[in-house]
Structures are given as structure tokens and as C-alpha cells.
Amino acid sequence: AQSVSQHNHHVILSEAASLELGCNYSYGGTVNLFWYVQYPGQHLQLLLKYFSGDPLVKGIKGFEAEFIKSKFSFNLRKPSVQWSDTAEYFCAPPKYSSASKIIFGSGTRLSIRP
């Protein structure tokens, strides 16, 4: 069975600090990886995705993630965070044989101090 783990439960940063949130998964097969974000009071929305090709993926709002196959990792990064990045972030690899079920990580709550 596949699983995904996010290492950090709650991260607190000051504005302009750099961010890296860890995500590791544990299955083989076709790898499609996603990061979702839920801003306070808003819906879950897709932040970025990796299907194939360039392992460095650019998403919305200056976020990026790097797929490192040898480490089974897909860490989320942002060089300089803003107060508006305060949200909860979920790593999510879908079931490899079907896209109909999303398996989420436990989530990382990011708090940015203004």
C-alpha cells in the first residue's frame, strides 16, 4: 500500500524567510505528485503538480517542488515567504493506477509572523 509522510506538523517562520516542507512517499509505479493548500477559510486547492519530465516543478505564488526519485521525496520550497502564505499544506500522491482517489499526507500548518 502506498503512503505519504510529511515531516513537519507546524512550521513557524518570519516573513522573507525561506521555506522547505518535506514530503516522502513509499510506493513504486507511475509517480504523480501534488501539493495542495488550504488558506484559512478557503477551499483546498491545487498548488502544483508533477507528472513527468523536469523534476523541478513551478507552482502558483512562487512555490516550487523538486521530485527526487532516489530519495522518494517531493519537497515544497519557497525562497521568501509572505504573511499571506499562512495556510495548511498537503502533499498528495494519487493511487498509481487510478486518479480517482487522492491520498493526502497529514498536512503541515505554516504560520508566518508579519
Next chain:
Amino acid sequence: EAGVTQFPSHSVIEKGQTVTLRCDPISGHDNLYWYRRVMGKEIKFLLHFVKESKQDESGMPNNRFLAERTGGTYSTLKVQPAELEDSGVYFCASSQDPRVVETQYFGPGTRLLVL
């Protein structure tokens, strides 16, 4: 275009009572999903409808949970009788093409508290 809507936004009930959650998908989306997040843990898949048929209900926790989607439009998720451990946030999502997971659009969730 209206997004996925869920009703109610919050529900507080006592153990043993019944609660029914409703989800209205985006118009034209045949695929409807239920997920839930219990007490700050990970968001877990409950089930997937294609129109009115249950495509995958492998995530339903037990027979106290009943999901329906009569007519293939909105869906309801009934919990009867509710237990303390059912407290959490219940999310609904819909999509047009289940082969592409990024096309799942999520609703705001229903926060359920069982006392």
C-alpha cells in the same frame, strides 16, 4: 461558475443522534467524492460516485455511514448514530474526468462536532 458547495458549514450534535451532510457538485460533474479529516489527522478518502453509482466505497469506516446520490446530482452523507470519533471536517469534491486527479474541485467542508 459556482463551485462545490456543502451544507451545513458546521454541525454540533450529541452522541447517538443522526446527521446528514449535503454536497452539491459543480454542474455537469459526474464524479463526486467524499473525504474526511478527523481530529487534525490526514484527510482520508471515503467514497467515489460516478453519477448515482458508487464506484469505490473502500474508505467508508463502518455501516453507520450511508452515502447516497439519487439522480446523480447532489449527494448526502448520513451518519447514524453519530459517535464521538466521527467529529472532524467532511470534504466533498467533484470532477469531470476521474483520470486526472487535478480536476477534483473541493468544497469548503462541513465541520462536525459530536458531543
